[in-house]
Amino acid sequence: TEIVNFFNFSVPEKISEYYFPDRFPVDIDRESIEIPTIYSQGVRYIDSTKLNMLFITLFYKIEQIKQEQTKITTVDVINATSDENYIKNFQEKFLTKNYSCSYSNYGEAKNGNYIYNNGTTAEKIREFVMAIDERYIKTAEEPPFAAESEIIFVAGESEEPGVKIAVYGDKKNIKKIEKRLKELKYSNIEKSIKNVEKTVIKYNKEDYFTAYKLSELTGVREMEEDSTLENMIEIYLSVK
Numbered sequence: 001t002e003i004v005n006f007f008n009f010s011v012p013e014k015i016s017e018y019y020f021p022d023r024f025p026v027d028i029d030r031e032s033i034e035i036p037t038i039y040s041q042g043v044r045y046i047d048s049t050k051l052n053m054l055f056i057t058l059f060y061k062i063e064q065i066k067q068e069q070t071k072i073t074t075v076d077v078i079n080a081t082s083d084e085n086y087i088k089n090f091q092e093k094f095l096t097k098n099y100s101c102s103y104s105n106y107g108e109a110k111n112g113n114y115i116y117n118n119g120t121t122a123e124k125i126r127e128f129v130m131a132i133d134e135r136y137i138k139t140a141e142e143p144p145f146a147a148e149s150e151i152i153f154v155a156g157e158s159e160e161p162g163v164k165i166a167v168y169g170d171k172k173n174i175k176k177i178e179k180r181l182k183e184l185k186y187s188n189i190e191k192s193i194k195n196v197e198k199t200v201i202k203y204n205k206e207d208y209f210t211a212y213k214l215s216e217l218t219g220v221r222e223m224e225e226d227s228t229l230e231n232m233i234e235i236y237l238s239v240k
Contacts, residue, residue: 003046011055033058038146045146072100073124074149080106080156090155096131102149110156115209116140120150128153129209130216135186136162137209162231163207165214166190169237177218177237184217202226202234 008014018035019025036050079086087103094101113134117125128151129137136158144154165186167174174191181189200222203211208225211233215223220235 003048003051007048007051007055013055038148043146047148050148073098073120073128073151075099075101075128075151075153076147076149077101077103078106078144078152078154079104080108080110080154082109082157086155090132093133094131099128099131099151106154110154112156112162113137113158114140114144114154114156116143116152116154118143118147118150118152125151126209126212129213134158135184135210135213137213138162138206139208163210164188164190164232166192166232166234167237168192168194168234169196170239173237173239177220177235180218186214196236196238198222198236198240199238200224200236202229202236204229204232207231207233 004015004018019032024032033054036047036054038045038047077087077090079090083089087105091101091103113136115125115129115137116139132153134155140152140154143152145152165181165188167177167181167189169177171193174193178189178191199220201211201215201220202224204227205225207229211223214233214235215221218235220237226234
């Protein structure tokens, strides 16, 4: 009721009648429209942004345009750093046209970057990870807030690398991969010379996207999840 009253302050044509699902009259003789909602953690909320878009479409009789090209992925980008210019800098660097981004400030600084898949494909979220500058990105198991966007990305403080990178192999391969990692501005690298059977990146589930980005940027394609690792990604380099 409060949302409908607030909404009616700003529109030329008011919402005059509304019904809750369990009280919807079966004999209603007018066209009805379901109010868009967001469902999060067992609670359903009215999506006021989509409600406003729905009104504009209906009032001005805007026809929905079918997208025959690549589907646009919606993203919430949340600034949880102490840098007031983070969003501006992000927008300047993030030039891809395949995403529709909403930007906001979290209100307080948090440690590390987190990403949450809120309904898109694994391929789309991997593409987003590769399109942004951030190198250390952890997987969020729960959404940080109720949102309709398909990807939620929370950018936190990252003065220190969030994960150690341990490299194993012969001296030549280690030197080569270390040079590449430093070119990519990765730090906190630990090296160990040892015989390695196969070339692979091992990671904890939480660090999947950090490991995936490392895989794409270094060319070490094979990846294995290892639940025993904590804040560490291991790169094994075989001489074969």
